Amino acid sequence: MPVLVPRSSSELADALQQALGQLLPDARLQPTALPAQGGTPASDLALWLIDPANMQRPFDAEETRRILHEPPYWCFCWASGLALARWLHAHPEQVRGKRVLDFGAGSGIAGIAAAHAGAAEVIACDLDPLALAACRANAALNGVALGESSDFFTAPAQVDVLLAADVLYDRENLPLLDAFVARADHVIVADSRVRDFRHARYRRTAVLDACTWPDLGEPDEFRHVSLYESTRA
Known part of the structure; x- marks a missing residue:
């Protein structure tokens, strides 16, 4: 199904297209409706993603060298992010009316x-x-509108909910789990890579199916x- 693209979104995507073209000259971004799997839609969301034909x-x-040096991970919807989006669509009370940080x-x-689910404010970090x-x-x-931060440690000191999807692929990021609980009353981490996840402050609450x-x-x-x-108690 074609995605209707607001002019402002198309204009914003032009700079992304230029950056992607520097990595892969024939690659193209396209507005893409996210797939429903297992009967759980992603709240009719769409993203600017790389054309799968590329x-x-x-x-x-x-x-290959350019991709490895500057991976364009922003032009994919990774499995954990998609799963978390579906989860929030099914459980909007998790973020409704709250201040949310997307790490x-x-x-x-x-x-x-989260913004679609009724969050009062969302900051993309x-x-x-x-x-x-x-x-x-x-x-x-x-x-929707998102606030922005390029530095987690200078972002707002406290938020109600912190979301983190697909950030534990690098095990050096595991210490961030402690920083998350210090900054938010409620933390939700979505991950498909770590098989030995152990942390006294976290518990696994669901296992969801999704693909990148x-x-x-x-x-x-x-x-x-x-x-x-x-x-947080």
């Missing part, structure tokens, strides 16, 4: 879902300027997303 050919050595926002999918640009374009595409979109053909084990929650 992923069907082998990359040469120089393209490692990437495309902004989790924060946009990411170190990558292109990721924040993607958040702006995707927020406009979905008719466009589909990268990842192993089945990465299509099972665990939600871990910590709630």
Whole structure:
């Protein structure tokens, strides 16, 4: 189904297209409706994502080097972010009327879902300027507004809910779990990579099925997303 693109969103996506073109000259962004799986829709959300046709050919050595040096992760909707968006659509009371921080926002999918679910304020936090640009374009595409921060440690000191999807792929990020609970009354972490997740302040509350979109053909084990929650007493 075609996605109606507001002019402002299209204009914001132009800079992203230029950046993507520097990595892969023939790659194109397109507004993409997110898939429903298992009867659980993603609240009719759409994102500017890489055209899957651009992923069907082998990359040469120089393209591979550029992708590894500056991975355009913001032009994919990763499995954990999609699963978390669906979770918030099904459980809007988790964020309704609350101040929310989307850590490692990437495309902004989790924060946009929170805004759709009725959050009073959503702040997208990411170190990558292109990721924040993607958040702006995707927020406009979905008719919501997001605040921005490029530094977690200078972002608002306290929020009601902190969302983090697909940020534990690097095990050096595990200490952030302590920083999350110090900053938010409620933390929801979505992850499909860590199999030995152990933390005294978190408990696993759900296991959801999702895949990265466009589909990268990842192993089945990465299509099972665990939600871990910590709630301040």
